[in-house]
Structures are given as C-alpha cells and as structure tokens.
Amino acid sequence: MSNCVEWIEDMLGAIKESQNPQVSSMIEFCGKACASRKNAEEGMRQLKVSATNCNTRADYVALLNENIPVTIREVEDGIIMHLGKEKCSCPIASEISKNEDMLCECTRGHEKAVWSNFFGKPVDVEIVESFLRGGNDCVIKILV
Incomplete structure (x- = not known):
C-alpha cells in the first residue's frame, strides 16, 4: 500500500468519524473536481440541448x-x-480497504456537478444505494 493511499484512508476515516457536514463536503468537492477533470459535464452538453x-x-x-x-x-x-x-466504478475504490463507503460522498459531488449543469440550477443528490455501502447497485436520487 502506498503512502498516498494510507493518507487517503486516514483522511476518509477522520472525516467519517467527525460527522461534520462541512468536513464531509470536502470529499464532495473532490467529486465535483473529478467531474470537471473528466469533462463529464461537457459530455452532457448534447443531452442538455435536447x-x-x-x-x-x-x-x-x-x-x-x-x-x-x-x-x-x-x-x-x-x-x-x-x-x-x-461494481463501484470509482477509479480509486479498489485501492481503498477501509472507510471506502466515504467515497460515495465523492460520487455525490460528481453527480451534483453533472446534474446541476444539466438542469441549469443547483440540485442536491442523495446516494440511495451503493456497492460500497452493502447494496447491489449504485442508485442515486436527484432532488430537482
């Protein structure tokens, strides 16, 4: 296990333990940045036009x-x-062995960014079910 992965696991554990929504939003921000890096919002451009x-x-x-x-x-x-x-499609999920359920907050941020862009207004997203939280699918709810 690399030092970086150990650091990420420690950070995820600390955020999970803190139960502070402001601290948890940092993981969500990472998901938003991931969406931007991977041009996920741009990929929705044609659908947004429709x-x-x-x-x-x-x-x-x-x-x-x-x-x-x-x-x-x-x-x-x-x-x-x-x-x-x-299975979970998060690119780092396979490297994380503890507190991996916190990666769902990253997914939440990713989906919020994509769907807020699509709808042209801020939306919230709930993780209804996920593999990392013991589910059989990844299910999200877009609150719009």
Missing part, C-alpha cells in the same frame, strides 16, 4: 430514459437513477 423542450420532471425523465441506458423513474421529490453497474 432538454430545452422539457417543462416538467416527467418530461426530463422521458428524455433521460430515451438517451441514457439506465433505469430512471420519477418520484415525488426528484428522479431516481439505478445505474445498473456490477
């Missing part, structure tokens, strides 16, 4: 279901996306 005719949440859900190969449904307070993965 969404200009969407007026309701149901319109967005229909558009997303037509264009993204995941299960998407509307719920009272947002949109649920079952990402249909077989």
Whole structure:
C-alpha cells in the first residue's frame, strides 16, 4: 500500500468519524473536481440541448430514459437513477480497504456537478444505494 493511499484512508476515516457536514463536503468537492477533470459535464452538453423542450420532471425523465441506458423513474421529490453497474466504478475504490463507503460522498459531488449543469440550477443528490455501502447497485436520487 502506498503512502498516498494510507493518507487517503486516514483522511476518509477522520472525516467519517467527525460527522461534520462541512468536513464531509470536502470529499464532495473532490467529486465535483473529478467531474470537471473528466469533462463529464461537457459530455452532457448534447443531452442538455435536447432538454430545452422539457417543462416538467416527467418530461426530463422521458428524455433521460430515451438517451441514457439506465433505469430512471420519477418520484415525488426528484428522479431516481439505478445505474445498473456490477461494481463501484470509482477509479480509486479498489485501492481503498477501509472507510471506502466515504467515497460515495465523492460520487455525490460528481453527480451534483453533472446534474446541476444539466438542469441549469443547483440540485442536491442523495446516494440511495451503493456497492460500497452493502447494496447491489449504485442508485442515486436527484432532488430537482
């Protein structure tokens, strides 16, 4: 295990132990930066153009279901996306052996950045289910 991985694991453990939302937001910020580095928001540009005719949440859900190969449904307070993965797709998840569930906060930041850009306004994202937290899929809720 590299010193960098040990440092990350120590940091994740300290953040988890602190239970301080401001401290946890640092991991979320890392996810936002990852989205930017990987041009994830740019990848949504064409889909965002297609969404200009969407007026309701149901319109967005229909558009997303037509264009993204995941299960998407509307719920009272947002949109649920079952990402249909077989394992966590975080590039560092396989290197982390403890407190890996905190990486889901990074994913939350990534998804907030992408979907805030798509909807043209700040949105919040909840991690409903994840592999790193004992689930069978990665499921997010976009609160929009």
